[in-house]
Amino acid sequence: MNTTKRLPFLRPVAMAAATLVLTGCASFSRDGGLDSVSALTTQRTGQAVQFSKSEADTSVADQKVSQLLSAPLSAETAVQVALLNNRGLQASLAELGVAEADLVQAGRMANPSFSFGRLAGGHDVEIERSVMFDIVGLLTIPLRSGIESRRFEIAKLQAASEAVRLASETRKAYFNAVAARQTALYMEQVRTSAEASAELAKRMAEVGNFSKLDQAREQAFYADATAQVARSRHNATVAREQLVRLMGVWGLQTGLALPDRLPDLPQSTTSENNIETLAMEQRLDVQVAKRDADMTARALGLSKATGVINVMHAGYVNSSKTGSPRENGYEIELELPIFDWGRSRVAKAQAIYMQSVHRTADAAIRARSEVREAYSAYRTSHDLAKHYRDEVVPLRKKISDEMLLRYNGMLIGVFELLADARTQVNSVNSAIEAQRDFWIAETELQAAVNGAGGGASKAMGTQASGEAAPAH
Incomplete structure (x- = not known):
């Protein structure tokens, strides 16, 4: 729908629009x-x-x-x-x-947008010029x-x-x-x-x-x-x-x-107190989900605001015709909501908003679960590494010392001594792995609290320190 009116009304409108544009x-x-x-x-x-x-x-x-x-x-x-x-x-x-x-x-x-039109018939020439502005875009x-x-x-x-x-x-x-x-x-x-x-x-x-x-x-x-x-x-x-x-x-x-x-293992471990609350405050993925829900709510408001009329242009029109004085005025162009009343856009925005709400809740639930799981892996791996350091490896060393005494006393031969040394291989390797697992678990705990969650903790199987080779 085009409405053209030849009135000297454009100047204050243009000035107001320019002010809004400059300040915005x-x-x-x-x-x-x-x-x-x-x-x-x-x-x-x-x-x-x-x-x-x-x-x-x-x-x-x-x-x-x-x-x-x-x-x-x-x-x-x-x-x-x-x-x-x-x-x-x-x-x-x-x-x-x-x-x-x-x-x-x-x-x-x-x-x-600028438009220019020229009509000629006989000796008469009519020229029309217009400059159009997106008013809805300005207001939104x-x-x-x-x-x-x-x-x-x-x-x-x-x-x-x-x-x-x-x-x-x-x-x-x-x-x-x-x-x-x-x-x-x-x-x-x-x-x-x-x-x-x-x-x-x-x-x-x-x-x-x-x-x-x-x-x-x-x-x-x-x-x-x-x-x-x-x-x-x-x-x-x-x-x-x-x-x-x-x-x-x-x-x-x-x-x-x-x-x-x-x-080496740290002297003390992180406390479990308020760890879930801290994760809710610090987790970046939870913050992203919250901001996304808020942004989607704002977008829903924009969709509702422009649901019926989302195209509106207004601007200056100038027309000149052979033998007639120049005419000035303004023109307003609207999109008529005859076939599309914007309901589908609003419904889509509402569905996206509910999607973001549920994603936020899901992120919070996963974050709480992940931080509990990460803390369990952290404490368990610390206890295992400490157990190997303070119990298993010292016991193996004590056994080796006793075997060396028996060898020096010629109670056993060299191969019995070497066979005992081989039984320590699994214990030492397991101690190294336990110490490594602790530092990885400590890193994943920090990720579960501060970042976007660490990797899923693996279930720990039973592993015997075992004899690597039969004694002679």
Whole structure:
């Protein structure tokens, strides 16, 4: 429907529209939202994030990474390198620019449209010019800006969640890599001992002081130890490369120095008090779900506001005709709600809102369950690691000391002593695994409280310390 009226009414309308546009225009922020993301990440990981927008930023980050890798790597250093250098995280941080651009765009009125018409008949020529503005778009700028502002806040939370997730994965990869290296070094020692035992058995068999059966047993243990060394070396390489990928390093930087053993267990453990409440306050995925529900509610209000009339243009019209004075006026164009009353748009918005409400409730339920599960894994793994450290390994050492005394007193032979040493292999490996599992469980607990949840905890099976080889 077009309504044209030749009245000098446009000037105050245009001035009011210009005032609204100028006051409603949004602008880009100085930091692009990165400061908020860095603050959220630092609060949860102790490390900040950095977005490399230029080659100069990348060069500074590379220098910092090289400086951090010049010393033996710790878990915190590995996380710091990953937050500086991981390209996947950098891609996630770039999403902030996309969300902010949408926010700025939502605060600006759509460009006006210009039309020009010329009619000629005989000696008469009629020219009509018009400039049209989207009035509905102008009136809904506050609503659209509010929606995009919340979407920008969600983008910040999602970027921080990705940074916290990366920090958690890097810590777990670090402990896996150190444990795999520790196991590989230990298996090298086992193979050296098995090699000496096999050589001694061979020489004794050659002079008739050792049976072929016993010699075959020693040779079999040596062969098995050699296979275990190859397997442990490969596992160490796999774990190291997983850490390298998360840290985003390549070339000479991959020659990072890992310690020979895992950190000692802490003196005290985290308390379970208020851990669910803390998760509800800190979990980034829960905050994202809440913001999404709020944003969807705002969008529902916009859909209702424009449900019947969502196209309305008004503007200036100028017409000139041969032999007649120029005519000025304004024109209003409306979309008539004859076939579509906007009910489907409103119904869709309502359905999306209820979807977001249920997702928020689901996120809260999952967060509470995950933090309880993570805490159980944390305490259990701590108790197991402490049990191996304080009970199993000392008992095995005591047994070895007693066997050495009997050997020195010539009550047992060298092969009985070596057979006892082999029974310690499983105990030591289990102790290393228990210590590694504790540090991984501690990392997953922090992720369950602060981030978007850790990996699902694995059910713990029974594992006997067992005898690795029969005694002679």
